[in-house]
Amino acid sequence: MGRKVNKRDVDSDLLDAIFRMEHEWKQLQSIVRKSIEPTQSGVQQEALARAKYLFLLREARQRKMNAMRV
DSSP states (O other): OOOOOOHHHHHHHHHHHHHHHHHHHHHHHHHHHHOSSOOHHHHHHHHHHHHHHHHHHHHHHHTTOOOOOO
């Protein structure tokens, strides 16, 4: 039998992942917007980071998490 997973630990990890992905997405978004001629791979990386961020937000919403960070 495996170790019992604590909901608080999973929620905390998910919240950390959300903040990391938000930072990564906004950083890529800034680079693409400031670029004179953004590359296709840069635009794709930004879109992928945005999709991951939105996926994590939907997961948090389904888990009825509170997004307040202390």
